[in-house]
Amino acid sequence: PGEVPGAWTPVVLLQGLLLLLPLAALMLYWYNATFHYFCKVGFFNCWIVAMATLLSPFAALRGRSVENMKLLRAAILPLKLFYGIKMQVRGSEHLNNKEPYVIVCNHQASLDLLGMVEVIPDRCVPVAKKELMYMGTVGWACWLSGIIFIDRHKREDAIDVISQTLRVLIFPEGTRNQNKSMLPFKRGAFHLAVQAQVPIFPIVISPYWDFFSSKEKRFTSGTCTIQILPKVETQGLSPKDVPELTETVRQAMADALAEMSANHCGDQHTEQPPLPRCGGGMCQAGLGVHCTTFHP
Ligand SMILES: CCCCCCCCCCCCCCC(=O)SCCNC(=O)CCNC(=O)[C@H](O)C(C)(C)COP(=O)(O)OP(=O)(O)OC[C@H]1O[C@@H](n2cnc3c(N)ncnc32)[C@H](O)[C@@H]1OP(=O)(O)O
Numbered sequence: 103p104g105e106v107p108g109a110w111t112p113v114v115l116l117q118g119l120l121l122l123l124p125l126a127a128l129m130l131y132w133y134n135a136t137f138h139y140f141c142k143v144g145f146f147n148c149w150i151v152a153m154a155t156l157l158s159p160f161a162a163l164r165g166r167s168v169e170n171m172k173l174l175r176a177a178i179l180p181l182k183l184f185y186g187i188k189m190q191v192r193g194s195e196h197l198n199n200k201e202p203y204v205i206v207c208n209h210q211a212s213l214d215l216l217g218m219v220e221v222i223p224d225r226c227v228p229v230a231k232k233e234l235m236y237m238g239t240v241g242w243a244c245w246l247s248g249i250i251f252i253d254r255h256k257r258e259d260a261i262d263v264i265s266q267t268l269r270v271l272i273f274p275e276g277t278r279n280q281n282k283s284m285l286p287f288k289r290g291a292f293h294l295a296v297q298a299q300v301p302i303f304p305i306v307i308s309p310y311w312d313f314f315s316s317k318e319k320r321f322t323s324g325t326c327t328i329q330i331l332p333k334v335e336t337q338g339l340s341p342k343d344v345p346e347l348t349e350t351v352r353q354a355m356a357d358a359l360a361e362m363s364a365n366h367c368g369d370q371h372t373e374q375p376p377l378p379r380c381g382g383g384m385c386q387a388g389l390g391v392h393c394t395t396f397h398p
């Protein structure tokens with residue numbers, strides 16, 4: 103008793119186990135939501151690292167250039183197909199603009215990259231935290247693509263770096279946020295637009311609740327809507343207008359997010375914290391947003 107019968111040597115047992123392992127992984131992938139989630143997130147990260155490693159040498163031939171953003175986009179675009187995520191872009195006609203501008207977008211998760219590459223115009227670069235620069239070949243690929251890195255703890259340096267580019271995509275929440283409401287906005291993007299007197303394009307990516315949640319470890323397929331809102335002009339505005347401008351844009355984006363949430367997720371309504379209302383000054387300054395929307 104206790105002895106392994108002749109044919110069942112440890113080697114055979116090991117072989118059997120090795121055969122069973124992929125099968126067990128496959129079963130887990132289909133029937134265990136958490137395992138499914140980690141596989142998909144793992145694949146996302148591996149894809150990014152692999153693509154960055156493959157493409158960086160080609161990008162390096164050109165040197166640091168916003169033209170390399172095209173390579174980066176091409177590498178990320180197919181990911182939505184692997185994940186079965188349908189991207190719907192609304193309002194893309196608003197972005198037909200040859201002049202400089204500042205794009206502001208809500209930031210939920212790394213998955214925003216999929217939405218970002220759908221809409222980011224040519225020669226426009228995102229602003230990212232400097233920690234991304236140290237992520238091996240990923241950081242190198244980002245640097246080669248002209249992505250602007252800021253140290254969020256060094257305000258003066260960050261302001262200085264952001265001010266040097268004028269076709270820029272900024273996540274004004276400053277960090278990832280999957281809550282039902284948007285975080286208060288950082289003001290850098292709005293100062294930049296006012297200083298350069300260029301318009302702001304607000305972009306809202308619909309909530310991922312119905313197919314992705316890092317808290318609940320859920321990642322299925324689904325539809326994501328990217329809404330490009332009408333541009334907000336800054337001509338004639340001065341730095342003192344920045345706080346009101348920031349709240350006006352945030353409110354327009356919060357309204358769009360609330361509408362998308364209601365359409366997407368039936369019973370999950372967004373909870374918007376009370377915000378300063380769109381003031382008369384901004385409306386009179388012709389900010390290009392429909393203030394009626396802000397006074398329900
Ligand atoms: C195959 C290839 C693989 C590669 C794939 C990878 C691709 C990745 C690409 C995408 C990356 C996306 C990454 C996203 C992120 O990393 S999000 C994190 C970083 N982003 C931000 O932080 C957003 C930008 N932040 C700002 O603009 C901030 O305003 C900042 C300048 C950093 C200052 O922040 P902070 O001090 O925390 O807060 P406030 O905004 O409240 O500002 C404080 C006071 O400073 C005044 N201020 C701000 N900016 C200016 C300015 N330009 N000029 C003058 N004054 C300014 C502001 O008004 C505040 O003062 P008051 O309170 O108004 O008196």
Ligand SMILES: CCCCCCCC/C=C\CCCCCCCC(=O)OC[C@@H](O)COP(=O)(O)O
Nearest residue numbers: 147150151211212231237238239240276277278
């Ligand atoms: C040899 C070294 C190898 C390093 C390997 C690194 C592995 C990294 C793998 C994949 C990286 C995916 C990068 C996607 C970046 C998406 C942008 C993003 O979401 O950044 C977070 C930032 O917005 C806010 O950060 P916080 O929410 O404040 O935190």
